[in-house]
Amino acid sequence: MKYFEAEPRALPEGIDYGDHIVATYYGVMPRDMIAYYVAPFLAVEQSTGTWTPVPGETPEVRAKHVAKVIGIYEVPQWEFEVPKEVEERTYVIQIAYPYRNIESQIPMMLTAVVGNISMGGKIKLLDIYFPKVYTDGFKGPKFGIEGVYKALGVEGRPLLNNMTKPCTGYPCQVGADLFYEAARGGCDVVKDDELIADMRFNRVEDRVKAYMALEKRVYEETGEHTLYAVNVSDSIPKMFEVAKRAVDAGANCLMVNYLAVGLPALQALAEDPDINVPILAHMDCAGALYESHYSGISSHLVLGKLPRLAGADVVVFPAPYGKAPFLKDRFLACADAMTYPMHGLKPTMPMPSGGITPQMVPTAVADLGPDIMIGSGGGVHAHPMGPAAGARAFRQAIDAAMQGIPLEEYAKDHQELAAAMGIWTGVFQETKA
Template identity: 60%
Template sequence: MSSLDMLAIPEQIEKEDSYVIATYYLETGVGSDIVSKISAIAVEQTTGTWVAVPEETPEVREKHVAKVVGIYEVPGYEFEVPAEARTRQFVFQLAYPVVNFGPQIPMLLSTVIGNISMSGKLKLLDLKFPTPFLKGFKGPKFGTKGVREILGVEKRPLLNNMIKPCTGYTPEVGAKLFSRAARGGVDIVKDDELIADPVFCPMVDRVRLYMEEARRIYEETGHKVLYTVNVTDRADRVRDNARRAIDAGANGIMLNYLTVGISVLQALAEDPEINVPILAHLDFAGTMYESPYSGMSSHLILGKLARLAGADIVVYPSPFGKFPFLRERYLEIGHHLLSKWLHFKPAFPMPGGGVMPSVVPAIIRDLGNDCILGAGGAIHGHPMGPEAGGRAMRQAIDAAMNGIDLRDAAKDHPELKAALDAWGYPDEERPGIFEIKA
């Protein structure tokens, strides 16, 4: 089989509707035979190895080998490569037969970014799925509409709080912090990703005390609160954790889905006994997307694949917080979570990591009302206390929705003013706030 035999016309591949098309970035030396190299990648990830083997027959290759559907050089040299060039950069596409892995994410990833993840400067940029493949997934069980119905909030952006400190407290202390944040107007309280079921703060005890506070607040004020308890554990324990949490009264669960495995998220989302929304946390994601030369794009792991697996809410970085992140990437993730996509319900994007009142207008302007503002330190570290911290965030949300400048809104809201005075006003640089970013 020659290198040309590996090439396929994109329109023909799409017409057959039986291939996942993967798009990659690749950087090579000037002297590389790029067609042979990319053809070798296609073989490596499907039928072959570095040497011909007897049972890799023409019939096997015809049905199972990946096809090269596009090779694009950037910039697009045509008649020569400049003498001063030391590398060449390409975007290329491979089409993988769905029959090789079926409608599941683990074997999909093993195929499209498995061994080749160790082959130098190569990054998976995107995946395009055929409709038959997508029909094998259910996606979010609740989605944006379902979460809103639980909370009784029709249009307003939602407010989430992560209890701080992240870990090290008892259920009783956590319940006190839960109550203060909820009384400040928080819609969702999530566990921090660093606490799940430790001996000093057992999950079931935490759920019972927190939900008792939630019931009390609802009876007193009519305000509903969703608590997403962290059920992360060994893969064989996660489902039992989720069921125990729900039996104890939890009305939401949270999963560190990248450390435990994205297929565990899918298993929870498709389990009929897990009848509560699922919040997917992003920790560990940086190991997959941060390099511009390897791994996979952030919008895949935090957007498209998370929604495919069934997350109702996805936490991810914002460009305004303590972790560096391009605005383009944050918008792209929001797009993949919210945009119309076959039968999949839209999932809530939840930018977090240093969100405070000053950035609320920008996030709502970027993502629209179907977003969740994820604030931890801005609530529990508020100069006037957690309840005031929740109020300050809600005041910022209300101001943004009504087109009121935060400086003007702060004149009538002392909680908002205290937060802005402490951490900065919109478009105002406050160096040194985030030591981790220094």
């Protein structure tokens, strides 16, 4: 391994952050493996070289294209010397990849920073820093938080999104009835469940036409608009055709299972000038990438930074209060990655979801602030007084949270909230580990 020892290393000050993508990894190595040798080996593997020196990997090629190790940080666990019984040591490693190797696209970026490293054993991608030259090649969210609020004519409070339940298997008319109930009850957004898209038993175009006619009716009745996020996830190119037909049929929002179709497909949809409606990105399959302790990609990248880069206006992600085991730290990191400054890309609206009840609304607002979308499926449709009342219960919880009034108090003269609190107290415990 001598060949790789020194050259592809640079101090952080030795690279230009303006033209490097920096990946941060968590690595676990056998006690006697020397990270100072291994890390440069990875950097070479993921840029110009391979396991054995090759003549074409000249100093000129290296100078411009080799990735550089800019940080090797052992997680301190021992003093002076590593105890004999220790089998593995833990590191955080940073590698800087020249932008010119990758350019502004997602597939080659993933290939460089995850690529073959993903098969290398105990190494997990913790973060990616993108330089402006990279993000400048992306349009990012077309609407973002502000645009979603504007599309609805709402501001200053969490939006309420209802996932239609049952998830799938219902005909268009049943969905339309559920849409109407949810919308007139006060859901700002109604979305398809991720388990239904353009199916033979229930077509996207039919749903869009039926639901959008009801959207008008609800607006006349309540003065509130509703976005209908219709799921266009499908094979390529059919997905793009379905999306265009949906927009032509009057859809005011699209939804896509972005990891099932692939991030590049989400980006293509979001950057298409003909798709002039917000896009809601659904998280399914995300756990397959982020759940491993030792491998894969951190959740705030999978659920935050990457879909934002690809142009998601809203991202559904698991709430730690709900049915998925998800640490609150990671929940906060995901929302952060959707909203922090990112070279001028618009912020994506965080949509915590998965077993949410009205009781959890004040906590979600305390955790993430008011500029969020609360996702609820069963919490609306299983309300004992019906889905419109289920929606009202959530809107009452949102009002209470925004006014700083405890739900128990607010429920005294808000019967829908009171009914919800009666049946769903303590159904989920916040995940502790």
